[in-house]
Amino acid sequence: MPENRTPTAARGRKAGRRHPLASIALIAIGLLFTGGAYAAFSTSTASAETDMASQQTIEEGKKLFAANCATCHGMGAEGSEDGPSLIGVGAASVDFQVGTGRMPLQMQGPQAEQKPVQFTDEQTAALAAWVASLAPGPAIPEGELLDGEGDTANGAELFRINCAMCHNVAGAGGALTEGKFAPSLSGVSAKHIYEAMVTGPQNMPVFNDMNIKPEDKRDVITYLKYLDNNPSPGGIDLGSIGPVSEGLFLWIFGLGSIVALTVWITAKSN
Amino acid sequence: MANDDNGGKDLTAADAHGARPSEASAGTAVVTRDAIGNPGFPPHRARMTDSDPTAERKAERSVYTLFYLSVVGSVWAIAAYIIFPIDAADPGSVRLNNLFIGLGLSLALLALGIGAVHWGKALMSDHEGIDIRHPVRGTEETRARAVEIFQEADQESGFGRRTLIRNSLIGALIAFPLPAVVLFRGLGPQDEDPVALLEHTMWKKGTRLAIDPSGRPIKASDVTLGSAFHVIPEGLQDLEHGKLEEKAKAAVLLMRLDPADLIEAPDRKGWSYDGIVAYSKICTHVGCPVALYEQQTHHLLCPCHQSQFDVTNHCEVIFGPAKRPLPQLPIAVDSEGYLIAQSDFTEPVGPSYWERH
Structure with a gap:
């Protein structure tokens, strides 16, 4: 009905303005703008560098610790039956455990699993500052060590010797005993990889700087970033978990297509 | 057709x-007289x-x-x-x-x-047809003729009559494959006794423990609590040849536990140093590298067949198909603070073999 198009459209516009949901939509748009503006404002104020050494940050961390961690780790981080002592674990350990969402622990289990991060970056830094102020321990790494610009081949060799038995040669992770597992390393930030090596979270052994030197750790990170950024040369990697997924794929698709072809070959043409 | x-x-x-x-x-054949009749093909x-x-x-x-x-x-x-x-x-x-x-x-x-x-x-003809199976046995005449041919050949060649020729031929055929046996033996270890080779590794008294792959010697103070070091004997990287063969036997995992966690047999009291223990990395089941160390439970897991070893208790098998604990390398500290071996392993590393004692 081409001759009706214009009046209908005009009516539609007017009807839209008088629609019962119009006011709700208007309020929603308004709220969105105010919220957006507020968020932009608050991030711009909060992005100021957290000074790890300042007494104020440490005090802040102490309060956060007392409210969120002390139930298991004790008021002075001296540990209890439910959680280990944190004296001497260093800022790196706190940054890893809290920064990946593993702490605070959701429940006791075979191991603390990664979940949505519970604290903001400033709160994590404050917690780390307080724990680091208790006793010396590994600091949060920074700078060149995390840039992923090291020697990929050396990193790959070190990874195969020290890490691949648990984390899989492609960093895809693997099973351990009694429900524990080594997590996949794809997409893990360079800082968290470094901190995990230095602190040995949960059942992972510690790889201190005498064992794998800081520049070698940088190479390991480089290798993992290389894996993240380059597709598998062998085609679809199916999760890189080897015979399980590859075997299953062949069973289903390889044998499936052979069965389908056999049925087709022997069926009578119509 | x-x-x-x-x-x-x-x-x-x-x-x-x-x-x-x-x-x-x-x-x-069992001839059934009341068999159900062949329904034949469905209509074309x-x-x-x-x-x-x-x-x-x-x-x-x-x-x-x-x-x-x-x-x-x-x-x-x-x-x-x-x-x-x-x-x-x-x-x-x-x-x-x-x-x-x-x-x-x-x-x-x-x-x-x-x-x-x-x-x-x-497109090709889809006409159905049947091939009737015929007896496999030949006719009496064919069979008699075949026997006749064999007898004739025996007569003419003298195979049955000239026994000396026949027996020497059989002897020659038996002797012919023997060179192959000798040639293939040449692929195995030559002037060394394989049993002795399997029994000993590169470790001997005073060999420093070094980091794989750099070959840097390890100080006892480097091994912090909860650490796991992948260890080779110092000097392995300088070997001219046989590097991999030696590494395959001598690879060691070094761990430091809280000394209070270690349960040590009286005859092995001096084999560890302040909670630092060294165990062969070669699984006693079929020889996979056992290196999945859990630093809290102190369990070592073999990735191939899930054998589990308890590091606190001399790597005794607690699960899986392995039958023997991992051999322990007795270690000490030299005057410069480096970790050294007290001796070679006191038993052969790796899986069982016939001559293992």
Whole structure:
């Protein structure tokens, strides 16, 4: 009905303005703008560098610790039956455990699993500052060590010797005993990889700087970033978990297509 | 055609029914007198391509299109080999090269196969036929003639009569494979006794423990609580040859536990140093590297068959198919603070073998 198009459209516009949901939509748009503006404002104020050494940050961390961690780790981080002592674990350990969402622990289990991060970056830094102020321990790494610009081949060799038995040669992770597992390393930030090596979270052994030197750790990170950024040369990697997924794929698709072809070959043409 | 064995006569379903082998020899077959009759073939159904000339032309078109596609696939595989060369510096080029050559070759083969099957199913004659199975045994005359031929050959060659020639021939045939046995023996270890080779490793009194792969010696103070070091004997990296063979036997995992956690047998009290223990990394089941160390539970897990060893208790087997604990390397500290071996392993490392004591 081409001759009706214009009046209908005009009516539609007017009807839209008088629609019962119009006011709700208007309020929603308004709220969105105010919220957006507020968020932009608050991030711009909060992005100021957290000074790890300042007494104020440490005090802040102490309060956060007392409210969120002390139930298991004790008021002075001296540990209890439910959680280990944190004296001497260093800022790196706190940054890893809290920064990946593993702490605070959701429940006791075979191991603390990664979940949505519970604290903001400033709160994590404050917690780390307080724990680091208790006793010396590994600091949060920074700078060149995390840039992923090291020697990929050396990193790959070190990874195969020290890490691949648990984390899989492609960093895809693997099973351990009694429900524990080594997590996949794809997409893990360079800082968290470094901190995990230095602190040995949960059942992972510690790889201190005498064992794998800081520049070698940088190479390991480089290798993992290389894996993240380059597709598998062998085609679809199916999760890189080897015979399980590859075997299953062949069973289903390889044998499936052979069965389908056999049925087709022997069926009578119509 | 399919009916060669029926003397050129086409058998229908009804014929097949009539030709049931009722005269089969009673010694080799159970003859059932009241067997249910052969229902024969279902009625013949004409295909679309038999009745409809358009369908026939369409099928013909599909078949030759598939064959042409196969040609395209083959040509594409050649083109892909040239267009996507493997660049040694870029592993991604291998992926493209394999992918496109593979696609071309799969298209070539699949289209050829599918075209041939489609041709056979839709266009070739779909007339059904039966081949009657005939007895395998030859006729009496054939069999008698065969025996006669063998006897004649024996007579003429003198095989049965000239026993000296016959026996020397058999002897020559037996001797002929013997050089192969000697040649293949040459592939094995030569002037060394394999049993002694398996019993000993590179470790000896005073050999420093070094980090794999750099070969840097390890100080006891470097090994912090909860650490796991992958260890080779110092000097392994300088070996001219046999490096891998030596590493395969001498690889060691070094761990530091809280000394309070270690339960040590009295005769092994001096084998650890302040909670630092060293164990062979070679599984006693089939020799996989056991290195999945859990620093809280102190369990060592073998990735191949899930054997578990308890590091606190001299790597005793707590789960899985391994039968013996991992051999422990007795360690000490030298005057400069480096970790050294007190001796070689006191038992052979790795899986069992016949001469193992």
